[in-house]
Amino acid sequence: MFRCMLVLCASIVTGALANFEAQAACTASDFPNNVYVLPAGFKPQTTSGYQSPLTTAVSIRSSTGYRNYLLALIDAFNLAGRVAPFFQDHLCGLTAIFVTLDQCSNQVDCRENYSWGYRENPDQVGASGPFNRYIAISQGLLTNTPTLSNYYNALLDPLLGTGRAVASYSAANS
DSSP states (O other): OHHHHHHHHHHHHHHHHTTOOOOOOOOTTTGGGGEEEEOTTOOOOSSSSOOOGGGTOEEGGGOGGGHHHHHHHHHHHHHHHHHOHHHHHHHHTSSEEEEEOOOOSSHHHHHHHSOEEEEOOHHHHOTTOOOOEEEEEEHHHHHSOOOHHHHHHHHHHHHHOTTOSSOOOOOTTO
16 A cells, blocks of 8 residues: 555656645645546637636535545545655645546556646736646546556666566565
8 A cells, every 4th residue: 555655656746746835734634625526528728718627626525436546645645744745745735636537558558547636827817817737637547556666667667668678667565
């Protein structure tokens, strides 16, 4: 379970830390207030026609069907507090965290096509802002969590090519 939570934290680190300033701390009981479920098909638009993801999202707290996703995110949030408290502050500083309901075909697809992070810009919301910050994680990363070694190997594949004999990670204690 610990490895799964590490993988989950690593999956959302990219979006959460990119140019985000730390905000006031929140607790595990406050954290779910900014977690939402986003219907399949939402893609952040960077040009005209922008629509905030909050207009179609549903609070994860108000929907019992997504309790497992919420529990996984709370576990990751609590783990972040033990390992890297600054990361918890960054998560608390986000406007919203979304679980996307798109069906991805594998871990790479989930990570690269259905998980994202962005900050609104003046072209989207006007020069005066506010410039909200969001991250989204695919439901596939919450339900089909790979081992840490498989996650690292998936990161290495695009760099070194699949079927590599040069470097790979093996499972712990093996």
